[in-house]
Amino acid sequence: MESSIITLAPSTASQVYDWLHRRVLRGELPPGARLSETEIATEIGISRQPVREAFIRLGSDGLAEIRPQRGTYISKISISAVLSARLIREAVEGDLARLTASLRPPQALGAMQAEIDLQHAADSAGDVNGFIESDDRFHRLLAVAAGHEAVWTDLERLKSQMNRLRHMSMRAFDRARTIAQHQQILDAIRAGDSEAAETAARTHLHQMLTELPQMVAQYPEFFTD
């Protein structure tokens, strides 16, 4: 709110946290992987304390599990947590789509269309990371368009569990279907059809996890519950 002018150098602990957080969400650190304070500390040439504090923050996010005197491990993907995230996002984003269809703010809708165009490009280029990042922005814009940008802050926490999964399962077919569904949502909103917008949003979020059973079967050691 106030100090957006000056940018102070982020602390060592924050940098380590950001680094680990990004690697976990991208699947570079797979579920079950072991982390070591001393190992990471010596690797990047700092003391154990900042690394330890980064672990604590990862633990609060539910992305790491600290077992006292035993070790720290990347959390496995909780199936029930993923399903809960889906249920919550279906309910909330369904409401947001309905709201947006009755408001139809021109600027936000244009930004959403721009993201869909970006998704076409990222899909053709095979840029999975870029695609998922644009996907995130699209859903965030839905909250903005509904006049509840702050809602996205809370949904983002839920997305992290789902994103780990999507980095594993995102294939060409899914990307094409995702883009088509995004367009469906936006078209319904543009038409001012609240009912259709809610249904499209709910359908989209529900089908996002159709591959979950296959992923569990293929990589059982990455999941729990």
Added chain:
Amino acid sequence: MESSIITLAPSTASQVYDWLHRRVLRGELPPGARLSETEIATEIGISRQPVREAFIRLGSDGLAEIRPQRGTYISKISISAVLSARLIREAVEGDLARLTASLRPPQALGAMQAEIDLQHAADSAGDVNGFIESDDRFHRLLAVAAGHEAVWTDLERLKSQMNRLRHMSMRAFDRARTIAQHQQILDAIRAGDSEAAETAARTHLHQMLTELPQMVAQYPEFFTD
């Protein structure tokens, strides 16, 4: 999942965190209050390190704000965050009520009625803390009854912002209204009326914040946004 048999003594840092967390939610540590690592550490006779780690976890919860080299403060209540929490809970618990009305699991519904009875008792006794705790359990039971207990884990984070507010504003009138609305929700579920159950749940959650403007006017220094 596995080690529920043996209970290991919680670490010093966890105990400090639990203590602070509880005090913040109850309003004993008001928004804007200043925290000091050294002060708390010497007060309870430990070193700064565990206290510091408790601060970090409070920061992840959004309940404290750590300003580097300046100090740590209890977060003010973000109005937009509270409104977001309400929107999310309306959408999600509306769906949960609808689901429960179609399932009608007898055991869970009995437990919900028992909580309502407890709320009557706590109300008569003027036990505000006990009332709010029973209120929490009632809403948690709604998730359990719908077969999605894990959803409550996520909703609990959102509740913390709202609970700080409720500890400030909870008066006799609100408690009576709350109990009546809980009963409405449960009755609609028992009747198997999904539509009425969803409406009752949404109405209840929406009206939970009717006193927000008054609270902001009365204690402006506790709020932000």
Added chain:
DNA sequence: GGCGCTTTACTTGTATGGAAGTATGGTTTA
């Protein structure tokens, strides 16, 4: 009187040493 520098007393951030607990592999013992 009022502006500006300096000192001083704070704050959190990082490094390091040791304490306590855990797991593993080798050794001893029956």
Added chain:
DNA sequence: TAAACCATACTTCCATACAAGTAAAGCGCC
């Protein structure tokens, strides 16, 4: 052979010292 014991090498946890930055009070100067 097999089971119990023990040494050892880990892990996270806590305490302590110091570093780096902030803020405010005090003092000198104009």
